[in-house]
Amino acid sequence: MPTSLVEVDVVRQWRDGVPGAVAVFDGESGPDLAAAAEPFDVDIAVLQAVGASSSAGDVRALPLPSGGVGWVVGVGSGEPVKWRSAGAALARALRARLDQAAESDDEVGDLGDASDADYLQIRLPDDVDGEAVSALTLGLALGGYRFRVTVKPTPPRLRKVLLVAPEGADVAALGEQVRRTRELAAATALARDLANAPSNIKDPAWFTGVAAELAADVPDLTAVVRDEKWLADNGFGGILAVGGGSSRPPRLLELTYRPKDVEGPHLVLIGKGITFDTGGISIKPAEGMHLMRTDMSGGAAVIGALLTIARLELPVRVTGLVPSAENHVSGSAYRPGDIVRHYGGTTTEVGNTDAEGRMVLADALAYAVDRLEPDLLVDVATLTGAMKVALGLRTGGLFATDGELADRVREAGQRVGEAWWRMPLLEDHAEDVKGRLADVKQTPPGPGGITAALFLREFTGGLPWAHLDIAGPARADKDYAEVVSGGTGFAARSLVALAASFSN
Structure with a gap:
């Protein structure tokens, strides 16, 4: 950890002997197979x-x-989202071919020379732009991601991709676009690694310690990293309550x-770091509980984002807070x-110990307001099934x-x-x-996602604040686009892009 990502470079020339791929675009009356066949010197009938x-x-x-073999991949009409899907699909196809060769003890198979078995070159179209190159790079970097803990040797993987630029393209500018996109992919991949790590290893000390080592x-x-004594001495009752059963x-x-000599807003990012969630005394059903190893996905997104920022x-001040606990059942x-x-000092009346995420986030939000002098607050959490x-x-x-912060988050995600x-x-x-026995209720009646957000708002000190509930997209049960099953790393890239929007 972190998982190694494919290297991507932009080059000027197509190279003989390296497996290559060409895009297939929509034509006037169907796929434009002629343009895709030409670089491989094959007839359309082969495609x-x-x-x-x-x-x-x-x-x-x-x-x-x-x-040997060449590859063709559909990109539709060429929008960036299509290129992202194309890159991910290529990465998976190459991984499957490499796996097949390894399993058959055939190091080369039909991939070409052994030295190039983990390489690929992709011919970019004449009208390619930076957005398309970024989307393709993101797909290539993340589509072939996998996480396994096994006695078997590390499987072969796609190590390098060469993007062959058209004549006249600004190779240096495209190369910088690729570099920045790979950093975004690294934020996502690290967040996936942390989410997928098993909870017999991933306790709060390990989770926060790994982040500190990388930083x-x-x-x-x-x-x-603050320990339980410091938390007790400073009154972090929410984090201590949730973690008290473990x-x-x-x-x-x-x-x-x-960064040095930087002015402007101070952005504080806060991520829920529950390394395993049984639900506590309000225990969850056994079915699906194993997925609660990913209940720290918000914290993982914040960690990945801070490292990439x-x-x-980026010329912007950013602080990341990750309150981390294990929500367990015990005396x-x-x-x-x-x-x-x-x-x-704010008090909460507990209604359901499985609503633990808001308990730890409340402490972190209140601490940020009191001690960090933020201009904006953003929290991210796998918070509600709603x-x-x-x-x-x-x-x-x-x-x-x-409203402006909401627009920035949404636009950052689009990018x-x-x-x-x-x-x-x-x-x-x-x-x-509002509470009856305490200042606030942990689980008020009403629509669950909305009332959870309203609970958190009580701890934001009136500052501009956004709450990102990623209970849905933080995990995937199947592959799609650049997403793979398991922890997805969702929100890490959006947080980086949000920070970048304040640095312009």
Whole structure:
């Protein structure tokens, strides 16, 4: 960890002996097979025989007259989203071919010379632009991702892709676009690694410790991990309550990125870091509980984003907070009916110990307001099943007190291929959050995603704030586009793009 990503370079010339791929576009009366056949010096009939099409992500292998294999992949009419699907599909196809060769003990198979078996070159069209190159790079980098803990040797993988630019293209500019996109992909891949890691290893100390170790190698980025004694001394009652049922105590990670000579807004990102969630005394059903190893996906997105923001040297001040705990069942677990005092003194009446995410986020939000002097707050969490019902598994829920911030988040997601839908903060339910025995209720009645957001708003100090509920898109049960089954790393790229929007 982190998972190695394919290298991508932009070059000027097509290279003999390296497996190549060409895009198939929509033509006037069907797929333009003639343009795709020309670089391989084969007849259109060969493409027709293998079923080549312009459908985005449709990959076909071609037997070549010179031996070896070429690839054609559909990109439809060439929008960036189609290129992202095409890149991911190519990465998966090459991985499958390499796996097949390894399993048959045939190191070369029909991939060409052994030294090039893990290489691919892709011919870019004459009208290619930076958006298309970024989308293709993102798909190539993430589409072939996999995470396995196994005794078997590391499987072969696609190591390098050469994007062959058309004549007259600005190779340096396209190369910089590729470099920045690979950093975005690295944020997503690390978030996936952390989410997929099994919880017998991934306790709060390990989770926050790995982040701190990675941050130590990045200029202008510092990490501090606070332990349970510090949390108790400073009144973090929400984190301590949630973590109290586990033998593995909670932690608070603080990542600070302070580039030199930079003014402007201070953005604080807060991610839920529940390394495993049994539901506590309000225990979850056994079916599907194993997926709760990914309940720290919001924290993973914040960690991946901070590392990438710093590596890209974005001229903006950003702090990341990840309150991390394991929500377990034991004699020391917190109970429904308890009253918990958060950082800063606000008290919460506990209604359901499975609503633990808002408990730890409340502490972190209150701490940020009191100690970090933020200009904007953004939290991200796998918070409510209600958002999965409302928006499904591919779109994140966006709540915000500030219209401009909401627009920035949504536009940031559009730039990096992550979809957000703004949800209402209905004032009709604001009074429901007020407590009878305490200041606020943890689980007020009403629409679950909205009332959870209204609960968190109580701890934001009136600052511009956005709440990102990723309960749906943080996990996937099948591959699509650049997403693979398991932890998806959703939101990491959006957070980087959001920070970049304040650096212009």
